[in-house]
Amino acid sequence: MRERIQQLGLLAAGAVVGVMLSLNFSAEANKTPATPLPIEELRTFTEVFGRIKSDYVENIDDKKLITEAINGMLSGLDPHSAYLDPDNFKELQAGTQGEFGGLGIEVGMEDGFVKVVSPIEDSPASRAGLKPGDLIIKLDDTPVKGMSINDAVKRMRGKPDTDITVTILRKGEPKPFPVKLTRAVIKTQSVKSKLLESGYGFVRITQFQEHTGEDLAKAIKKLYAENKGDLKGLVLDLRNDPGGLLNAAVGVSGAFLPKNALVVYTDGRTDDAKMKLFSVPE
Structure with missing residues (x-):
């Protein structure tokens, strides 16, 4: 375990770079032949937009209408797809940077x-x-x-x-x-730890942030020091953790998995959506 913690520290310092999975509308998408735009459906959308502008009981800001339409379009795909305007994206970054x-x-x-x-x-x-x-x-x-x-x-x-x-x-x-x-x-402190009793440690991760991997390594080393020897067991508490940075989660996994174990892979229609992430760099 101690050797794995050392590897985790190296991984956290060198490889946890804050990769966030999201919808990625990049230039790579241009390599896939695009289907024609649904002109009739878009015409219906503009007609509804115009009717709201002219007939709704209150005046509605154009930006609000467009933003809500985009939100509806993405939320209908799956529970994890969402549209972030600049303010919300800033909030997301603040949360993951801690x-x-x-x-x-x-x-x-x-x-x-x-x-x-x-x-x-x-x-x-x-x-x-x-x-x-x-x-x-x-x-x-x-x-x-x-x-x-x-x-x-x-x-x-x-x-x-x-x-x-x-x-x-x-x-x-x-x-x-x-x-x-x-x-x-x-x-914010994403990693909290304590010694439950002799030989048994407890670590809680509240969110996977930029420095969570490094903080976990420090927390477990501290538990070893408090215990004055090896641990018999460790409770890793992830309850109510909302998620966060993918590479931070991979870094945490590196403390508990064999070297070069595949933790997760991603797939998609564009080349940059295809990744394999391992417990330590190959």
Whole structure:
């Protein structure tokens, strides 16, 4: 296992370069003969678009209509295909890099409100005294009720040194109270570990980020040191992990698989969609 950890560290440093699987509309696609565009169907689309513009009860922004049409087209393909506009793509990159401007709160939803699961240590939220179980019911002057968790997170994130006021509903307090927070650069920890008992370690991976492979290697080495010897067993907890970078997941696999074991392969209609990823570079 120790040898595998050393290999993992090398892999994480040299090979985990942040490859994300996505729809790739590249020049490679031009090598495949394209079928003619469905002119009649596109004509129907433009007619519906025009009718919405002229007859819908409210004025609708053109960009919103086009974006929603693209979203519908891609979401109908499979659960993993999605359209990312520049803002959403930036959010995705921030999540996989493990660093962003925000408040430093791990959150969930409860009764339609944002629930504080845990403030991140030494973050604006922890310094302001937010506690696990607190419910955020307003962000500035906007009620949270009815927002999705993604919309709420997007509002809480922002440029460092900008302010936001969150209204907190706390058990035991007679009424909600406001807390003014100043956003800061938040570095998320995707790997958490502890020694359960002598000989048995526990590692939790919350998301596959850019440095997850390196962080896993450090965490397991730390467990060896705390145990003062080899481990008999290791629990790897991936519950509720939303995914992340493919090569980070391959790097993690490298700690537990034989050398040069095939971890995953991808296939597609274009050459750049065909890959084989191994536990360590061949």
